[in-house]
Amino acid sequence: MKLDADNEKKFSFNSGVFVTLNKHQELRGCIGFPMPDKKLSHTIVDGAIAASTQDPRFQPVKSKELDDIVFEVTVLTPPVEIDVSNPTEYLEKIKIGRDGLIVSHSFYSGLLLPQVPGEYGWSVEEFLQHTCMKAGLEQDFWKTGKAKIEKFEGIVFKEEIPNGEVVREKTYGD
DSSP, X not given: OOOOHHXXXXXXXXXXXXXXXXXXXXXXXXXXXOSOOSBHHHHHHHXXXXXXXXXXXXXXXXXGGGGGEEEEEEEEOOOEEOOOSSGGGHHHXXXXXXXXXXXXXXXXXXXXXXXXXXXXXXXXXXXXXXXXXXXXXXXXXXXXXXXXXXXXXXXXXXXXXXXXXXXXXOOTTO
């Protein structure tokens, strides 16, 4: 895939990205690269290919499905570790609808995008619990002070319909 010169320039900065595929309002694939290691234009293409072919929860997307799939791209800010002296301070330093989370400990790691807690109506505590569980940790592991907890922000762009116009999606915090 090759972008024209104007778009290549607009997408030339490094950024993390998650690409989500939905078919008939059901998840069909989601893969992301949270670290800003490559140009946004390259990361989006890599994410779209990975979400459609490498999500272990699904069979690879077939070309005949593409006309039924809505593509969603979340452009991420670089993750920043949340500095606290007591784990209860996380509750004050995380904002639902703005922040995504990465919880890691040892070789465990889990990430949830900023839009997820708003979609499910979670509190900050529930968001932390679900991110811990996504990492394969006990849900209250964040309270031990042993987890590394990072936050990031994201801007969501989504097709209105398959092959349709791409719009910036309002998130819970907008």
